[in-house]
Amino acid sequence: MPTTEPAASRQRWMSVLARAPERDLIALWDAFAAKPAFEWLRRPETGAVMVRGRMGGTGGPFNLGEMTVTRCSVQTDGGLVGHAYVQGRSQPKAEAAALIDALMQGGDAARVEAEIVAPLETGMTEKKQVQAAKAAATRVNFFTMARGEDE
Amino acid sequence: MYVAVKGGEQAIDNAHAWMAERRRGDTDVAELTTDQIREQLALAVNRVMAEGSLYDPDLAALAIKQSRGDLIEAIFLIRAYRTTLPRFGASEPLDTAAMACDRRISATFKDAPGGQILGPTFDYTHRLLDFKLAAEGGAPRAETADSDPVPVPHISSILGTEGVLQPEPRTDTTPRDLTREPLSFPADRAVRLQSLTRGDEGFLLGLGYSTQRGHARNHAFVGELRIGMVPVEMEIPELGFAIEIGEIEATECETVNQFKGSKTEPPQFTRGYGLVFGQSERKSIAMALVDRALRWEELGEENVGAAAQDAEFVLSHSDNIQATGFVEHIKLPHYVDFQAELELIRRLRREAEAAQAPAPDAPAERTKEQEPAE
Numbered sequence: 001m002p003t004t005e006p007a008a009s010r011q012r013w014m015s016v017l018a019r020a021p022e023r024d025l026i027a028l029w030d031a032f033a034a035k036p037a038f039e040w041l042r043r044p045e046t047g048a049v050m051v052r053g054r055m056g057g058t059g060g061p062f063n064l065g066e067m068t069v070t071r072c073s074v075q076t077d078g079g080l081v082g083h084a085y086v087q088g089r090s091q092p093k094a095e096a097a098a099l100i101d102a103l104m105q106g107g108d109a110a111r112v113e114a115e116i117v118a119p120l121e122t123g124m125t126e127k128k129q130v131q132a133a134k135a136a137a138t139r140v141n142f143f144t145m146a147r148g149e150d151e
Numbered sequence: 152m153y154v155a156v157k158g159g160e161q162a163i164d165n166a167h168a169w170m171a172e173r174r175r176g177d178t179d180v181a182e183l184t185t186d187q188i189r190e191q192l193a194l195a196v197n198r199v200m201a202e203g204s205l206y207d208p209d210l211a212a213l214a215i216k217q218s219r220g221d222l223i224e225a226i227f228l229i230r231a232y233r234t235t236l237p238r239f240g241a242s243e244p245l246d247t248a249a250m251a252c253d254r255r256i257s258a259t260f261k262d263a264p265g266g267q268i269l270g271p272t273f274d275y276t277h278r279l280l281d282f283k284l285a286a287e288g289g290a291p292r293a294e295t296a297d298s299d300p301v302p303v304p305h306i307s308s309i310l311g312t313e314g315v316l317q318p319e320p321r322t323d324t325t326p327r328d329l330t331r332e333p334l335s336f337p338a339d340r341a342v343r344l345q346s347l348t349r350g351d352e353g354f355l356l357g358l359g360y361s362t363q364r365g366h367a368r369n370h371a372f373v374g375e376l377r378i379g380m381v382p383v384e385m386e387i388p389e390l391g392f393a394i395e396i397g398e399i400e401a402t403e404c405e406t407v408n409q410f411k412g413s414k415t416e417p418p419q420f421t422r423g424y425g426l427v428f429g430q431s432e433r434k435s436i437a438m439a440l441v442d443r444a445l446r447w448e449e450l451g452e453e454n455v456g457a458a459a460q461d462a463e464f465v466l467s468h469s470d471n472i473q474a475t476g477f478v479e480h481i482k483l484p485h486y487v488d489f490q491a492e493l494e495l496i497r498r499l500r501r502e503a504e505a506a507q508a509p510a511p512d513a514p515a516e517r518t519k520e521q522e523p524a525e
Contacts, residue, residue: 007392015395019382047237049396050328051206051383052244053426055340056319057305057403061244062326062341064348065428067206067383069239069396083389085239087397088207128251129298135253136298138269142261 013104013117017097018086020120028116029096034108038099041073041081044091070094080106174219188212197400197429198222202471203229204330204349206399206428223351223471230472241325243384243393247377247403247426248305254378254430257306259407263375265303270378271430306375307405307422316407316420336463343445343462344438348427350469352434358444358459359437367444367457371423374407378430402427404435408443413451421450441465 017025029035048066055062071085072094082102084094103112175182189196189212199211203226211229218224254270257263269275271293310316326341334346347355362369381401386393404425412418423443425435444459446452454460468474 007390010390011392011394014387014390015382018394018396019398045237047239048205048233049239049383049385050241050330051399052242052326053247053344053401054244054319054321055344056405056422056424057247057307057426058321059319060322060324060326060341062344063241063328063330064245064345064401064426065201065204065206066233066236066238066330067242067397067399068210068236071239073389083387085385085387085394085396087383088209130295131253132251132298132300133295134293135268135270137294137296138254138271139296140267140269 010101010104013113014083014085014097014101016117016121016124017084017100019124020093020097021123022088022090022093024120024123025093025096025116028119029100032112032115034103034111036076036078036080036099036103038074038076038102041075042071044070044072044094046070046089046091072098074098074102076102076106078106174217183216185209185212185216188215194430195220195222197431198352198434199225199229201428201431201434202226202349202351203233205229205233223475227472227475240385240388242396243386245381245383245401245426247381247401248308250303250377250379250381250401250403252303252377252379255303255375256373256377257375258373259375260306260309263306264309265301268303272432303377305405307407310374310407310420314419317410317416317422319422334466336466338462338466340442340446340449343466344424344426344442346466346469347425347438347441350438350466351471351474352431352437354469354471354474355437355441356433358465359440361457362440362444362459366455367447367459368452368455369408369410369421369423369440369443371406371408371440371443373436373439374405374422376402376404376432376436378402378432400429402429402431402435404432404439406436406439406443410450415451421446 047069049069050066051064052061053064054060067087068089069085069087070089070091070093071083072091073081073083074095075081076099080102082098082100082105084097084101086094086097100112100116103109104117189208192212192215193208195215196208196211199214199222200206200208202222203211203214205211210232211225214225214228214232215222217228252265252268252270254272255263255265255268257267261267307316307319311318326345327339329342329345329349334342338346361367363371379400380398382395383397383399384393385396402425406423406425407420408423410416410419410421421443423439423441423446425438425442427435427438441459444457445462445465447454447460458464
């Protein structure tokens with residue numbers, strides 16, 4: 001875990017980009033006007049990450065199975081370096097995520113945050129809230145029936 | 152005698168073409184899309200991801216379509232695909248306590264902190280065919296309720312504070328990986344759990360059932376079953392810190408088992424653990440039962456000779472891709488092996504007949520032996 005403030009905020013936006021639905025991320029990126037020219041430091045590559053669990057939820061780690069992840073790295077013509085590790089196999093999503101990561105470290109950060117990262121995060125939060133509300137509707141409320149010994 | 156044979160290419164090509172036509176089925180019926188499979192056959196997708204050992208719903212849906220719904224064939228396709236992927240690394244262990252629970256039930260505590268959340272379950276349905284689904288189904292909507300973000304702690308953390316539950320002390324040793332080194336025995340619990348979570352649901356279901364019927368002495372309660380999304384974190388080498396690289400759905404089951412104590416352990420509840428990709432409730436319960444049965448040795452219990460206690464038996468036979476490969480390969484050409492067996496049977500029969508035959512000077516027999524071989 002990063003302890004410094006810049007690392008913590010970068011951790012946040014990279015996590016948002018990794019989890020964001022591909023369609024939403026691409027749509028917002030397509031609508032973003034100030035796309036930079038860039039060079040590949042690493043072209044998009046799809047691979048696997050071994051997901052681990054803990055025995056009993058809290059004990060020692062074990063290998064649960066793999067998930068697909070796509071990664072790439074870019075350098076913008078402004079010299080900003082961006083990385084992406086995103087869930088799934090979409091290379092366009094990884095490319096957009098790496099460029100957004102780069103821009104979030106430069107002068108356009110506030111604009112990228114407002115136009116892309118924040119809307120993505122809000123969308124995902126809202127989706128989670130709807131899901132939680134559906135789960136809450138299935139929470140059991142027990143009530144006590146007349147007990148035998150009361151008679 | 153052995154005759155080398157070659158051929159069949161045309162027959163094989165034509166068989167595959169017919170299989171593709173059969174897969175498509177009646178062309179008057181709309182073709183199934185992989186999006187439809189992912190969204191509407193989600194539990195089949197989950198099983199293929201769990202036993203294929205690769206979390207990717209789109210790929211699992213494609214595999215189900217390609218395999219015409221034969222889930223073991225689909226799992227085979229996913230296993231083959233995953234071997235082509237470079238490994239970027241391993242995640243931080245999932246924090247299942249932080250799961251956004253769609254479902255969370257406990258059979259041991261009615262008033263569990265966080266509540267009993269039924270979620271999207273088949274439980275309490277009447278198992279009557281719903282003919283409305285055979286017509287146009289429409290778009291049903293779930294009810295919602297105000298949801299205060301209450302914490303949903305693991306039930307085991309509540310029992311644990313009283314000391315009546317065997318603890319699961321945290322360690323950070325790197326677990327052995329079955330996809331990188333072959334299974335060998337004795338297999339530690341980390342290897343067993345990896346093997347079980349990708350093992351065949353039907354096989355584990357049968358073994359789990361056997362433990363309940365008395366073929367390994369442990370009476371299990373479902374302390375907790377939870378299903379929901381869990382973030383996956385991984386340390387990124389370029390950055391030197393961890394980010395969330397995604398989010399997966401998982402099912403976690405923890406059983407709590409009666410335990411009178413042994414030479415090495417005090418009387419307490421012991422635990423079985425199941426963790427499976429996707430909404431995979433039956434599998435995770437069965438996994439927890441089998442995990443608990445396999446722990447007999449470390450808990451100082453007696454080996455009663457039950458199948459579910461035999462790690463070599465369980466782990467060597469739970470992988471349905473290995474199993475189907477070996478079971479099904481006997482349908483493939485074994486002409487040479489069979490020819491050899493046939494020759495052997497004929498020789499043994501000749502010898503047996505000769506042993507039973509009357510005295511060697513019997514004329515009829517001699518005549519027969521002089522006939523040319525066919």
